Amino acid sequence: MTEGTDTEPNADPGRERALRTARLRTSHADAETVAAALRPDNTDSMEMAVEGDALVTTVSRETTGGLQSTVDDTVVNLTVAETIVDTVQNYE
Template sequence: MRRIEIRTTHDDPALVARSIAPDNTPEMETRTVDERVVTTITRDSTGGLRTTADDYVVNLAVADEVAQLSDRQTTPNHE
């Protein structure tokens, strides 16, 4: 078995974790620790691990961008 743990920092880690969790496979676990989203991925092969990690990082980037846009829409503009 191959395993990787990916830790990323976000302004709203709980929102990002909730956003990406539906895309997780049974071999993935996403949780929040302090200001971080922590995801553990386990696969039988290195190639499978690499492919899953790559897909996860793309999903994570989209979830983070959406969370940031959502925050901008709900935060009053005081300019």
């Protein structure tokens, strides 16, 4: 028995693995500010774009577990950033 984390037991080591991708589209009163708050935490596996009042975040990872973890972290960060932006705008 061989130990390893590769999910494809007969995978060709020279072949690139297919990426798993998720696209999150969220609407915000101030999408640019939410994006600016999140950008320092972005990794190389993430792309973020502001489209009007929407923030579109695309995450690509080699494993489903890695994709899930990154998406979970991103959703939490989005929730916190949105709450802070709303609070600041309502109490200025």
